[in-house]
Amino acid sequence: MTPLLALDKLRRAFYGLEVLRGVTFTVAPGTITGLIGPNGAGKTTLFNVVSGLVPPDAGSIAFEGREIAGLSPDAVSRAGLVRTFQVARGFPRLSVFQHLMLYGRDQPGESLWHAVLGTRAARQREEELAERAWETARFLKLDRLIDNPATALSGGQKKLLEIGRALMAEPRLVLLDEPTAGVNPTLRNELGEHLLVLQRRGITVLLIEHDMGFIASLCNPVIVMAEGRVLTEGTFDQVTADARVREAYLGQRAA
Numbered sequence: 001m002t003p004l005l006a007l008d009k010l011r012r013a014f015y016g017l018e019v020l021r022g023v024t025f026t027v028a029p030g031t032i033t034g035l036i037g038p039n040g041a042g043k044t045t046l047f048n049v050v051s052g053l054v055p056p057d058a059g060s061i062a063f064e065g066r067e068i069a070g071l072s073p074d075a076v077s078r079a080g081l082v083r084t085f086q087v088a089r090g091f092p093r094l095s096v097f098q099h100l101m102l103y104g105r106d107q108p109g110e111s112l113w114h115a116v117l118g119t120r121a122a123r124q125r126e127e128e129l130a131e132r133a134w135e136t137a138r139f140l141k142l143d144r145l146i147d148n149p150a151t152a153l154s155g156g157q158k159k160l161l162e163i164g165r166a167l168m169a170e171p172r173l174v175l176l177d178e179p180t181a182g183v184n185p186t187l188r189n190e191l192g193e194h195l196l197v198l199q200r201r202g203i204t205v206l207l208i209e210h211d212m213g214f215i216a217s218l219c220n221p222v223i224v225m226a227e228g229r230v231l232t233e234g235t236f237d238q239v240t241a242d243a244r245v246r247e248a249y250l251g252q253r254a255a
């Protein structure tokens with residue numbers, strides 16, 4: 001099958017220190033692919049590069065067969081590749097509803113169409129967006145909180161809102177960086193359920209996580225990164241049985 005995302009020999013250094021040292025892997029459509037590895041392996045940096053926040057020094061990023069390396073974060077997300085960001089960042093006073101609308105509105109050619117077609121089309125689009133915001137809130141069980149300011153949400157609910165915002169952009173691939181960090185076990189299970197629903201809806205997920213139970217129950221395949229490279233890839237059981245993977249994690253503990 002043609003990969004949805006294909007990374008080839010991606011490199012990135014900061015102040016002469018190589019953090020990504022030739023990262024090559026693919027993400028197949030329809031998967032929840034796990035990305036694991038010890039602290040400092042370069043996982044978040046890889047997301048920064050793929051999402052357009054940080055340009056790569058070398059290498060290629062093909063999304064649906066199209067080269068996207070060097071595109072701006074906006075252009076990448078318009079192409080259908082979206083990553084989540086912390087809700088607390090940005091606009092803390094906006095309500096849950098406003099947060100969802102803000103992301104849905106950021107669609108290709110949106111403002112241009114409004115300018116060309118005038119207010120009727122704009123109003124219709126706005127109504128569709130509001131409908132989608134409600135649907136997303138209901139899906140994530142945030143509908144009761146829809147008029148609350150985002151700051152009033154619990155840590156776990158903020159995580160759900162982050163995912164909701166990503167969904168409003170109608171992505172084909174979502175990048176999630178440690179979605180369960182600081183989330184209680186009940187909400188963590190719900191998060192897992194949500195990811196499975198996304199998968200059934202045809203959205204592909206690439207997930208960084210340190211919670212091995214979460215990875216084991218959701219992800220196939222699992223890709224292991226260490227020291228800026230892919231160490232191995234396979235099912236959760238395969239990669240955790242790999243001596244090199246154990247060594248990489250042990251090396252971290254000894255450090």
Ligand SMILES: Nc1ncnc2c1ncn2[C@@H]1O[C@H](COP(=O)(O)OP(=O)(O)OP(=O)(O)O)[C@@H](O)[C@H]1O
Pocket residue numbers: 014019037038039040041042043044045046
């Ligand atoms: N903008 C930057 N400037 C300088 N160094 C950076 C920058 N971004 C990342 N690094 C360095 O890259 C290395 C890898 O960091 P990264 O956050 O990608 O690791 P990670 O695999 O996500 O780790 P963790 O599991 O702890 O989140 C670290 O040594 C970090 O200090």
Ligand SMILES: [Mg+2]
Pocket residue numbers: 043044045
């Ligand atoms: Mg990280």
